[in-house]
Amino acid sequence: MIYTPRCRKPQDVEAFDNAQGVEAFLRQCGTLAPKRYRYSEIKRMTKSFDDKLGQGGYGSVFRGALQDGRLVAVKVLKATKGHGEEFINEVASISRTSHVNIVGLIGFCLEGSKRALVYDFMPNGSLEKFICSDKSTEEPRFGWEELYEIALGVARGLEYLHGGCSTRIVHFDIKPHNILLDQDLCPKISDFGLAKLCPPKMSVISMADARGTIGYIAPEVFSRGFGVVSSKSDVYSYGMLLLEMAGGRRSIGATNENTSEVYFPHCLYDDLDRYCNVGVAGVTRETGEIARKMLMVGLWCIQMKPEDRPSMSKVVEMLKGRATDLQMPRRPL
Template sequence: MVLAVFFLRKLSRPHSVLFGNKKSKDYQNIEAFLRNCGSLAPKRYSFSDIKKMTHSFKHKLGQGGYGDVYKGKLFDGSCVAIKVLIESKGDGEEFINEIASISRTSHVNIVTLLGFCFEGKNRTLIFKFMSNGSLEKFIHEKGSLKWETLYQIIVGVARGLEYLHRGCNTQILHFDIKLHNILLDEDFCPKISDFGLAKICPKKESIVSMTGARGTVGYITLEVFSKNFGVISHKSDVYRRLEEDEELGLHGISHEEDKEIVRKMIIVSLWCIQTNPSERPTMSRVVEILEGSLHSLQIPPKPFLSSPRSTLRDSSISIPS
C-alpha cells in the first residue's frame, strides 16, 4: 500500500518531474524566467491549442537542429510558423534564449514572435509565417533572385544585425547567422530568425565569455574555437563562409548597376571573413559600405588561413569590373 501511494503521488505530479532532477530543474528555470518576464512575455498557448492550429502537425515546413517547423493558423485566421522544440539542452537555455532575445526586439528585419507553449515536455514557439521560406532555397538556384533583390536582402540582414548589436537596450549576439536562418516574407524582406544560440550582454561589454563553441559548422568564427584568433564579441556575428576552390558563379550581371552591387558585396564579404575579429567591420560599417560609394572602398588583405593549393595561385583578388 505504501508503494502504491508513492507511485500514485509521483504520477499525479507535473509531467516534468517524471523526467528526473535535470528535467525538474529545467522546468523550474523556464517557469521562473516566464514569471520574471511578466507582461513582456508573448502570449502563452496550451498544447491542445497548438494541435488545433497545426491540424495535428499536418503541414511540415522544415526541420533543424532544435526541432521541426509546421505551418498553422491562429484562431483569427493569421498564418503562422510553429517551431516544435526537441528535448531541451542546458536547462532549457535555447527555449529561454529564443523568448528572451526576440521579445526584446522590434525591427523590420527581425522575425516576430507571436506566442509560445510550455506545457510539460512540450515546448513550441509561434512566429509570423514567412511565405518565401528561407534564403537557403533561393541562393543556389541560378537566376532565382535578381542582383538588386539579393542586394536588398543583404542590406536588410546587415541592418537587422546592427539593430541587435546597437539598437536594443541590451546587446544581442546571434552566433548562428546562416542562410537557413534568414527568412523572407512575400516582398522578400529578410527576417533574422532562430535565436536559440543567442547571448544577451550589456552594451558596455564588448567581450563575451563562453564555455563552449556554439553555431553551425562552416559558419562558426575562429575565435570561438581558440583564443589565439582573438576574443569573442559582436564581431563573431560579422563572418561569412568561404568555400575554397569554387567558382563564384556570378550569373545575370546585365548592366553597370549590377556590376557595382556585386563589387560592393564581394568587398564587404572579404572584409567580413578576416581572421582577426578586430580587422572585421562593425555591422554599422557594413551598412555604411553597402549604402555608400564604391570608389572609396579598399580591397582587404587575404585571410592568412588558406589551403596550400590556393596559395599557389595569384594572390590578387579578381572582382568583376
Template structure:
C-alpha cells in the same frame, strides 16, 4: 528590418490570456534565403537587386541586436538557412538557440565551447587564440553569407577534394581580382556594381583577426558609399584556420 523568429519558415509568438495560451505563426511565403540564393532568380537583374536589399535588411537587423536592444544579443548562427523572407522579401533573422545576451557596455564574451555552423563560424569562436569573442563574431558570419549570396556557392567545404578546387573565400577573392571581374559568379555588367560592393564588404567582414572586422554600423555605412570609395581588403590566409 530583420526580426527574431524560429528556424522554420514562419515567425512565431506566444499569446497568453489567463490560463489560455496560443502559438501564432506568421507564414513566410518566400522561405529561407538559402533557397533563394540557389534558385535561378538571383541571376536575373531584378534578383540581384532583391539580394542587395536583403543584405542591407539583415545588416539593419544585426545593428538592432547589437546596439539597439536593452540587452545586447550576439546571434552566433547568421547563415542563409536562418534568414526567412516574407512576401515582400523582407528578411527575418531566426533561430536564436545559440544566441548569448550581454550588457550593452560589455565588449567581449566568455565562451565555454565553440558554437555555430561550419563555414560561418568565426575563427575566435572556434579558438580564442585568434582574439576575443564579441559582436564581431556575427560580422564574420554575415560576411561569409554575403559572399555566398554573390557566389551562389556554398562555403561549407573546409577542405577541398581536388587540387584544382579552392576554399570558397579564396575562390571568390581571386575572381574579384581578375580582369573579368565576377563573371565567374554569373554576374553580368548590369549588376556588377551591386555584386562588387557586396563582395568587398563581405571580404572586409571575414578578416581573420576580429579587431579588423568592421562593426555592423560601419557595414551599413559602407553600403551607402560609392563603390569606388571602398578599398580592397587584404587577402587572408585561411589555411591557418582550416
C-alpha cells in the same frame, strides 16, 4: 577518502529544472512576455501537426493558423537534454526585439517537457533554398538588386541586435537557413537558440564551448588564439553569408574540379574583377557595382582577426556607399 560517483539527473528532473528557469525568466518579463499557449491550442492551430514545413536537430516546424486566420509557423522542440537552455535563449532574445528585419515571436508553449514557439509565417521560406544549390551552373533565382536589398536588410537587423535594442544580442548562427523571407522578400533573422544576451557595456563574451554552423563560425569562436569572442563573431558569419549570396560558392564550383580543396574567398579575392565582369552570374553594367560592393564588404567581414572586421553599423554604411570608395582588405587566410 570515499569516492562517490556523480549521478546524472533523471530526465524528468532536468525538465523540471529547465521549466523553472523559463518560469523565472517569464516573471522577469512581466507584461512584456509573449503570449503563452496551452499545448492543446498548439495542436489545434497546427491541425495536430498536419503540415510540416521543415525539421532539424532542434525539432520540427509546422504551418498553423490562429483563430483569426493569421498564418503562423510553429517550432516544436524535441524533449531532450539541453533544449531548455535553447528555449530560454530564443524566448528571451526575441521578446526583447522589435525590428522589421527580426522574425516576430507571437507566443510560446511550455507544458512539462512540451515546448513550442509560435512565429509569424514567412511564405517565401528561408534564403537557403534560393541561393544554395548543388547545381553549380544553375541560374541565380534573384537579381542583383534583390540580393542587395536582402543583404542590406540582414545587415540592419544585425546592427539592431548589436546596439539598437535594450540588451545587446549576439546571434552566433547567421547562415542562409536562418534568414527567412516574407511575401515581399523582406529578410527576417530567425532562430535565436544559440544567441547570447550581453549587457550594453560588455564587449567580450565568455563561452564554455563553440557554437554555430561549420562554414560560418568565426575563428575565435572555436579557438581563442584568434582573438576574443564578441559581436564581431556575427560579422564574420555575415561576411560568409554575403559572399555566398553573391554567388561565390556556385561560381567557383563551375570552374574548379576539386572544389573541396578550394577556400572560395581566396578565389574571390584573387580574381575579383572576373567575378564582377559583365556576363558573369547575371552581372550587367548597372549591377556590376552592386556585385563588387557585396563581395568586397564580404571580404572585409571575414578578416581573421576580429579587430580587423568592421562593425555592423560600418557594414551598413559600406553597403549604402559606392564600391569605388571601398579599399581592398587583406587577403583572407
